[in-house]
Amino acid sequence: MQNLKICLLFLLCLSCGKDREKVLPQKTKLTSSVYASATIQPDSLYQIYAVVAGILEDNLVEEGDLVRKGDAVLQINDRAPKLNADNAYLSLQQSKENFQGDAAILKEIEDEIYSARLKFNNDSINYSRQKRLWEQNIGSKAEFDTRKLAYELSANQLKQQRARYARTKYDLETKMAQARNSYSTTKIITDDYTVNSKINGRVYALFKEPGELVNTLEPLGAIGSASNFKIVMLIDEVDIIKIKIDQLTLITLDAYPKEVFTAKVSKIYPQKDERSQTFTIEALFTEPPSILYPGLAGEGNIVISEKEDALTIPIEYLMDGNKVETEEGLVRVEVGLKNLERVEIISGITEKTFLLKPKG
Structure with a gap:
């Protein structure tokens, strides 16, 4: 009777092991990237300020108007x-x-x-x-x-x-x-007393109405390029050292949910924002969307490195940063590149090693 119980327990454990998901490592092209939140802004965007205080007499333009450098935009009494x-x-x-x-x-x-x-x-x-x-x-x-x-x-x-x-x-x-x-x-x-445009561009915002009091500390509006836009991205401080000028960047925008746009890193700001613990970088579209507006939000993935024929496994199969579970038990591995989905395995297993998905 005791031998029968041991046999049943062994078969139960064996069947449980057979029910767990298994995968084989695969050789694929692996792209490693850094994630960033992205916001679209016009190039040369700046806020309009008055150099004197007074009463706003007139807005000489409307939001959306095109202006030339030197054009009068606002008139103070x-x-x-x-x-x-x-x-x-x-x-x-x-x-x-x-x-x-x-x-x-x-x-x-x-x-x-x-x-x-x-x-x-x-x-x-x-x-x-x-x-x-x-x-x-x-x-x-x-x-x-x-x-x-x-x-x-x-x-x-x-x-x-x-x-x-x-x-x-x-x-x-x-x-x-x-x-x-x-x-x-x-x-x-x-x-x-006349506020003029400093660039050729478009009026994106006007913050005051005629008759309101203006001073030299509050912005009166915003003007930026009408045709050239840049992508402003926030990078976590742990990733900023990986970013370089001209790196390929893949951009997805909420306004274009089914499209991926390419861009290149054009500028890296050296000052860290202490509140968000992030750095700001800019990228320029290789081929921009046909229609863009300031403030469009999305995501960016800056490509750090690429490798052909890398031996990779799904990232969820990696345990403790350097271990995988095989049919023979836990095995220590050496990892290389990784992204949000897969991780490169440099040594420790082969393409023929079945891996068990870690228990939830």
């Missing part, structure tokens, strides 16, 4: 700065007229210099003539002194007029330069 700019412009025009115009102050002084030069030339001739006569003892001393005095006075007057011209010219040039600088300053301040 600028009545007071504009009046200052207008006054500065008038001052500049007046300074130019005083310096360069038909009724210029310098023209009047030039005429006076011309008259003074004529008088000087005439007095110089008379003085020279009278001096020669006096040297020949002809004429009176009083007449000689009169001619000499007239010559010296006209010479001094010409010198003063030339000095006055130089001084007036310098003053007018200085005032015109000051007026020009003042106008440029007020023009810059006025321009600061």
Whole structure:
């Protein structure tokens, strides 16, 4: 009776072993990759900020509009700065007229210099003539002194007029330069009340409505490329050292559930996000989908390495990181590449070794 019980128990264990799933290792092409969450963003995307505070007067564009670099996007109320700019412009025009115009102050002084030069030339001739006569003892001393005095006075007057011209010219040039600088300053301040696009692209967001208060700390909108998009991915810190520029990346998007798109890693940001303990990388599509929108979400798999004819087993058959269960018992193996489904076995078993699936 005891022998019968032992025999039945052996048959029961044997039948249980036969019911467990078995597999044979297979030689396949194994691709090892790093998983990442992915988000689509326009290239050159940036947020719009004002450099002055005030009241938003108007949104000059709408969300979705195409803009060129330098196009006005938003207008902040600028009545007071504009009046200052207008006054500065008038001052500049007046300074130019005083310096360069038909009724210029310098023209009047030039005429006076011309008259003074004529008088000087005439007095110089008379003085020279009278001096020669006096040297020949002809004429009176009083007449000689009169001619000499007239010559010296006209010479001094010409010198003063030339000095006055130089001084007036310098003053007018200085005032015109000051007026020009003042106008440029007020023009810059006025321009600061208009927010312009920094790139050729599309307006993706506007956050304020006319009449609302704006400041220099809050974004007013977002502008980015209209045609070029990038894939922003978050990589776990344990995997970041495996990532290199130009690595092949397979992208799946929730908006295109049945398609897989290829891309290449284009940028690796060196700063880790301490909150999420992740690094950010960017990739560019090899052939992008026909329609893309900012914020589309999906997944990315960055291909780290590939190997042909690798001996692999389903990853769920691997126990404790380096053991498998065969019909003869547990066997220690050396593992190589792995992905989410299969793992490479370098040594320890062969293609003819049946493996038992670990018990749940």
